[in-house]
Amino acid sequence: MRMQLSTRSTDNMSLPDNPYRHAQRAYEERLAAIGAEEMIINMGPQHPSTHGVLRLQLITDGELVKEVIPHIGYLHRCFEKHAESMNYGKTIPFTDRMDYLASMNNSHAFVMGVERMLGIDQQIPKRIEYIRVLVCELNRIASHLIAIGTYGIDIGAFTPFMWCFRDREHIMNMLEWASGSRMLYNYIWVGGLFYDLPVDFESRCGEFINYFKPKLVELDELLTANQIFISRTANIGTLPADVAINYGCSGPMLRASGIKWDLRRVDNYSVYPEIEFDIPVGSGEMGSLGDCWDRFKVRVDEIRESVRIIEQCLERLTRELKRTADFDPRALVPKKVNVKAQDYYVRAENPKGELGFYFVTQEKSDIPKRVKARGPSFHNLSVLPELAKGVLIADLVAILGSIDIVLGEVDR
Amino acid sequence: MIGCAIANRGITGRLPVWLPNTYTKMEELITRIHALLIAQFGEQVATIESSGLQPALVVDPALLPQVCLLLRDHADTYFDFLSCISAVDDGIEAGTFTVVYHLASFPYNYQLTLKVVVPNDRQLDNLPSVPSVSGVWRTADWHEREAFDLMGVYFEGHPDLRRILLPEDWEGYPLRKDYEEAEMYHGIAIK
Numbered sequence: 001m002r003m004q005l006s007t008r009s010t011d012n013m014s015l016p017d018n019p020y021r022h023a024q025r026a027y028e029e030r031l032a033a034i035g036a037e038e039m040i041i042n043m044g045p046q047h048p049s050t051h052g053v054l055r056l057q058l059i060t061d062g063e064l065v066k067e068v069i070p071h072i073g074y075l076h077r078c079f080e081k082h083a084e085s086m087n088y089g090k091t092i093p094f095t096d097r098m099d100y101l102a103s104m105n106n107s108h109a110f111v112m113g114v115e116r117m118l119g120i121d122q123q124i125p126k127r128i129e130y131i132r133v134l135v136c137e138l139n140r141i142a143s144h145l146i147a148i149g150t151y152g153i154d155i156g157a158f159t160p161f162m163w164c165f166r167d168r169e170h171i172m173n174m175l176e177w178a179s180g181s182r183m184l185y186n187y188i189w190v191g192g193l194f195y196d197l198p199v200d201f202e203s204r205c206g207e208f209i210n211y212f213k214p215k216l217v218e219l220d221e222l223l224t225a226n227q228i229f230i231s232r233t234a235n236i237g238t239l240p241a242d243v244a245i246n247y248g249c250s251g252p253m254l255r256a257s258g259i260k261w262d263l264r265r266v267d268n269y270s271v272y273p274e275i276e277f278d279i280p281v282g283s284g285e286m287g288s289l290g291d292c293w294d295r296f297k298v299r300v301d302e303i304r305e306s307v308r309i310i311e312q313c314l315e316r317l318t319r320e321l322k323r324t325a326d327f328d329p330r331a332l333v334p335k336k337v338n339v340k341a342q343d344y345y346v347r348a349e350n351p352k353g354e355l356g357f358y359f360v361t362q363e364k365s366d367i368p369k370r371v372k373a374r375g376p377s378f379h380n381l382s383v384l385p386e387l388a389k390g391v392l393i394a395d396l397v398a399i400l401g402s403i404d405i406v407l408g409e410v411d412r
Numbered sequence: 413m414i415g416c417a418i419a420n421r422g423i424t425g426r427l428p429v430w431l432p433n434t435y436t437k438m439e440e441l442i443t444r445i446h447a448l449l450i451a452q453f454g455e456q457v458a459t460i461e462s463s464g465l466q467p468a469l470v471v472d473p474a475l476l477p478q479v480c481l482l483l484r485d486h487a488d489t490y491f492d493f494l495s496c497i498s499a500v501d502d503g504i505e506a507g508t509f510t511v512v513y514h515l516a517s518f519p520y521n522y523q524l525t526l527k528v529v530v531p532n533d534r535q536l537d538n539l540p541s542v543p544s545v546s547g548v549w550r551t552a553d554w555h556e557r558e559a560f561d562l563m564g565v566y567f568e569g570h571p572d573l574r575r576i577l578l579p580e581d582w583e584g585y586p587l588r589k590d591y592e593e594a595e596m597y598h599g600i601a602i603k
């Protein structure tokens with residue numbers, strides 16, 4: 001390993017003197033000139049608590065972290081380059097692979113942008129919109145369950161992890177039933193859906209909700225009010241609201257700092273204005289506002305709100321928006337997506353925060369000129385060096401877990 | 413820590429006071445902001461581009477950081493949240509690169525698009541150069557590193573402009589339209 005590293009650095013030395021490499025040189029010099037009491041510890045990319053392939057370089061002084069330098073890109077799969085070479089419909093499976101824990105939400109945001117550019121967003125039948133919201137909220141619960149379960153395991157609690165994955169499996173099975181695939185669905189299409197919901201989906205989903213509600217109480221009792229868990233998370237990694245905004249944090253990360261900002265309410269997209277739900281925000285109940293416990297609690301509360309949303313969707317889908325024999329979820333799916341040349345930025349609330357897509361389209365072509373994806377995890381992670389100044393190494397794991405990153409979205 | 417608009421008003425840690433969004437149309441808002449910028453910086457600062465669904469302000473690159481700082485701190489705008497920075501290759505014939513900034517204002521619930529167009533000859537030793545706004549919004553730091561990494565746009569005054577997604581010894585900028593993939597990387601066939 002040492003041999004490899006040294007060969008690599010000689011390679012760099014032999015590169016022609018590129019004026020645009022001055023920051024890289026400054027970084028290398030900075031690491032070479034660390035003080036005698038400092039030590040560089042490499043955490044990741046194959047570390048269980050980095051939730052994927054994230055590499056953190058810690059400059060430590062004893063047990064204290066002086067500085068964190070995140071290195072990302074290990075899971076870079078050129079989403080933006082791929083999106084420039086194929087039409088909008090074919091890009092939807094690629095969006096699924098960005099935040100692979102919440103694929104439905106990703107494709108919903110992407111599809112919404114394309115529909116608005118086409119001008120068909122107002123014509124989408126209500127049943128389709130309600131199905132989209134239903135599957136997105138199911139996926140949001142699944143994503144938050146992973147966040148909570150793996151957070152427990154980061155802190156040292158094993159049981160919540162098993163419980164969360166057990167309940168998430170029911171959601172995975174339901175979404176597999178609807179779309180044919182367990183995690184990467186390709187279910188929401190431009191102008192409609194891949195298929196209507198399977199017959200009886202609504203009643204099975206209702207059964208799941210009835211099963212899940214008491215489980216959520218159990219989970220709450222196990223973790224939220226657990227004294228060991230509180231000691232590990234309260235007053236750790238406190239993120240003030242102004243810092244959160246300045247670093248572009250969004251989603252539970254931002255709301256835990258006390259800012260009531262949820263794009264489902266702010267932008268009122270899809271059928272969210274017709275649905276009643278609250279926006280949980282951090283309260284600083286166990287420690288200071290915006291600490292790790294608050295971020296955890298906001299996710300737990302959001303699961304409850306998602307359950308409420310699902311109940312309302314199910315009620316409407318079984319009554320006034322009932323399945324009819326002539327209902328075709330692909331009726332509005334365009335044969336060719338022909339948008340006029342323009343640029344458009346669409347944003348939507350993902351489980352992790354604001355997911356944005358910026359499209360630059362070309363005239364008479366169904367292939368975009370440029371698609372830029374704004375992943376919420378990318379921004380939420382960028383605040384880590386700020387949060388981790390002067391904390392213990394063990395607390396760094398707690399902070400990283402509370403951010404809830406998905407590397408598929410950080411690296412795209 | 414650079415304070416943002418919300419911090420300047422001393423409401424850190426509490427819910428911000430939401431201000432009413434008085435503009436129903438984006439055109440009205442952008443005309444108003446355009447007038448505000450002209451009053452501050454003169455006629456050449458920006459032009460309105462209104463071809464698509466979302467109108468944009470095309471800003472003079474030299475004035476970009478001052479414009480952003482004003483938009484962030486002005487009591488009529490408070491654009492305290494930078495959603496996204498996208499670098500766009502306008503094509504080989506156009507000979508320009510565009511950097512697009514999507515801003516959002518939490519107190520007012522406004523959205524604004526700023527654009528900066530820089531001409532460039534596409535030589536790898538002469539990157540298009542735009543002033544960095546990482547002093548205005550810290551989140552611009554990683555976004556500008558990404559734009560530098562994938563599109564080869566240089567941001568003047570950026571504190572740490574290293575590659576972010578690709579390895580530090582990668583050659584070329586993959587999102588450019590004239591990018592050609594390398595055959596080998598460290599002895600590994602990658603094509």
